[in-house]
Amino acid sequence: MVRKRGANQHTGQPLAEWCEANGERGGRLLGEFCDPDTPAASVARASKYRALWTCAECAHVWRAKMSDRTKRDKPTGCPKCAGNLPLSATYNFLAWCEANGARGAKLLGEYVDPFWPSTAFTKGSKRKARWKCETCAHAWNAMVFSRTREKNPTGCPACNPALGKRNRDDA
DSSP: OOOOTTTTTTSSSBHHHHHHHTHHHHHHHHHHBOOSSSOTTTSBTTSOOEEEEEOTTTOOEEEEEHHHHHOSSSOOOOTTTTTOOOOOSSSSHHHHHHHTHHHHHHHHHHBOOSSSOTTSSOTTOOOEEEEEOTTTOOEEEEEHHHHHOSSSOOOOTTTOGGGOSOOTTOO
16 A cells, blocks of 8 residues: 555644644744645644655755654754754765865865765764874774764864774774
């Protein structure tokens, strides 16, 4: 049996009703709901229907499951604000490095993974990549997001022993 997109969208509590009962959070979600094909009163808040949303902060428009946006534990939000946009020609690790001056140039210079080009993943990727320190020539593996994050980015474990234990994959 083939399920249509949003096959269970009409069973359960309607989004509009759920939003009214959930105060500030509900009001914010109802304000971000912008699906022109489906009114908020006709789609169930816990359905798998992939509705259209517009971020109140950055105006980014994306599709997400109703159930993912309204779940109690760790609901999803705007992928652009979270740094999780899908890979594209203008949104990848290389583009991020070029837009981030000296810090980006340093990371791009240290990136030496022979298997993946720097355009094959985003700056928030959890993929382990190969890095080689420009200062001491030590090579190690680290997740891309751990090198590009704003708070406490990782660096060469040989140059800074305080970074903690090394990866098991270190050369």
